[in-house]
Amino acid sequence: MTFRVVDLFAGIGGFHLATTGLGGETIFASELDAHAQDIYSLNFGSDLNGEIVGDIIPLTEPKVDSIIPDHDVLVGGFPCQPFSKSGFQRGLNETRGTLFYNIVKILEKRRPRVVMLENVRNLIGPNHQHTWQLIRRTLRDLGYRTPDEPTIFSPHLLPPSLLGTPQMRERVFIVGVYVGRDAAWANTDDPRLAPNKPVSDWDPLEWKLDSEILENENEISDIEKYALKKSEIELLDMWQDFVEITGKESGNRLPGHPIWLNSFKVKPTLDDNFPDWKIDFIKKNSAFYRGHKPKILEWRKQHGTLLKALPESRRKLEWQAQDLSSLWEGLIQFRPSGVRIKKANYVPALVAMNQTSVVGARKRRLTVREGARLQGFPEDFTFEHQNDSKSFKQLGNAVSVGAVAQVLSQAAYLWDFFPQDISAIIRQSRVSQGLPDEPMQFKGVNEGLW
Numbered sequence: 001m002t003f004r005v006v007d008l009f010a011g012i013g014g015f016h017l018a019t020t021g022l023g024g025e026t027i028f029a030s031e032l033d034a035h036a037q038d039i040y041s042l043n044f045g046s047d048l049n050g051e052i053v054g055d056i057i058p059l060t061e062p063k064v065d066s067i068i069p070d071h072d073v074l075v076g077g078f079p080c081q082p083f084s085k086s087g088f089q090r091g092l093n094e095t096r097g098t099l100f101y102n103i104v105k106i107l108e109k110r111r112p113r114v115v116m117l118e119n120v121r122n123l124i125g126p127n128h129q130h131t132w133q134l135i136r137r138t139l140r141d142l143g144y145r146t147p148d149e150p151t152i153f154s155p156h157l158l159p160p161s162l163l164g165t166p167q168m169r170e171r172v173f174i175v176g177v178y179v180g181r182d183a184a185w186a187n188t189d190d191p192r193l194a195p196n197k198p199v200s201d202w203d204p205l206e207w208k209l210d211s212e213i214l215e216n217e218n219e220i221s222d223i224e225k226y227a228l229k230k231s232e233i234e235l236l237d238m239w240q241d242f243v244e245i246t247g248k249e250s251g252n253r254l255p256g257h258p259i260w261l262n263s264f265k266v267k268p269t270l271d272d273n274f275p276d277w278k279i280d281f282i283k284k285n286s287a288f289y290r291g292h293k294p295k296i297l298e299w300r301k302q303h304g305t306l307l308k309a310l311p312e313s314r315r316k317l318e319w320q321a322q323d324l325s326s327l328w329e330g331l332i333q334f335r336p337s338g339v340r341i342k343k344a345n346y347v348p349a350l351v352a353m354n355q356t357s358v359v360g361a362r363k364r365r366l367t368v369r370e371g372a373r374l375q376g377f378p379e380d381f382t383f384e385h386q387n388d389s390k391s392f393k394q395l396g397n398a399v400s401v402g403a404v405a406q407v408l409s410q411a412a413y414l415w416d417f418f419p420q421d422i423s424a425i426i427r428q429s430r431v432s433q434g435l436p437d438e439p440m441q442f443k444g445v446n447e448g449l450w
Contacts, residue, residue, distance in 0.1 A: 018404035028071070076116075077119065113177065167347050227364045256320075
């Protein structure tokens with residue numbers, strides 16, 4: 001007994017791993033990017049009894065092709081193009097021209113029992129309220145009961161025993177169960193499936209990268225390509241000197257606002273056209289400079305040659321490490337907004353290669369294998385001989401296996417209208433993996449979300 005899964009915008013298989021772990025069988029997968037297709041096929045091709053297909057647009061317009069089979073669960077981390085407001089209230093056709101429209105066409109034709117979609121948190125941000133309202137309304141018009149607000153969840157909120165990983169990766173999860181249009185619109189006050197909080201008594205600060213994620217240095221055959229360059233070490237040593245000379249008097253604690261060297265002036269230059277947040281940061285940096293001026297001047301003199309050559313983004317420091325005494329004990333990111341430092345417990349969301357986190361204590365970036373572990377991919381998952389840049393891009397676009405598995409199984413536990421055959425499979429699969437046969441409980445939340 002199993003449930004059949006259609007995996008859209010499949011990437012390299014995060015949804016595949018999560019649903020397979022819960023007892024599902026992927027019978028169709030679609031991914032446009034040829035390199036991601038190759039990795040998906042390399043790892044899961046035998047599961048599909050065929051090749052992963054590419055673009056779904058020609059398979060869904062003008063009508064859904066027979067190549068897309070009947071299925072029980074549809075999943076997908078769909079790209080979210082902006083929806084036009086000009087056609088508001090035009091029904092399902094209002095989504096035309098977006099890839100969500102192609103999902104809609106499949107749901108309309110195949111009527112899978114469950115749909116689960118994933119997207120970036122900004123999907124429900126203040127500038128995208130129309131987008132979320134349209135998605136929710138469209139799903140309900142199709143007969144899918146879905147909460148008023150989607151679930152926002154991150155794998156670092158789950159302990160290792162529940163497939164969590166130490167990565168701060170907040171994503172939006174939209175889950176709907178087919179109940180018919182009338183029933184879907186009769187139940188419009190459902191809360192989120194899960195709050196954006198740690199599970200049970202888990203404290204995300206308990207994560208330990210060394211023992212749970214990082215490879216041993218002698219296991220990394222090509223470790224030199226992850227090592228920091230000499231110029232990067234010099235830059236970080238310069239900022240470490242700054243941490244020491246400005247932090248000692250305040251207990252090695254830098255202020256929470258970004259440090260902007262270009263705003264280190266007694267009387268800052270302010271422009272009426274600057275946004276309020278920028279004016280605020282300039283004023284705070286000016287005040288910080290006045291409070292530490294003698295030591296900062298000494299530091300500038302010591303590192304003058306290097307400072308003159310620094311680009312704008314390296315002249316900014318984002319200290320998010322609280323009372324950490326040395327940046328070399330933290331996690332480091334070279335970002336367009338500045339050099340960011342945080343404590344070495346859980347890492348920021350995986351993104352493109354040039355922003356891959358640096359493990360300060362090891363003076364190197366995370367490896368591809370470590371990135372795969374952060375997304376919950378198993379040790380036998382392989383990128384074969386693909387270059388790191390492509391692999392990190394694919395991992396950055398992937399879904400967290402643990403977060404998907406937990407949110408989907410949470411739906412199985414909490415929704416009494418969830419199809420019993422699928423619920424039974426999911427629960428049985430969780431027990432076989434040694435996971436608890438019970439819904440998640442959250443800090444600060446009473447039992448019984450419904």
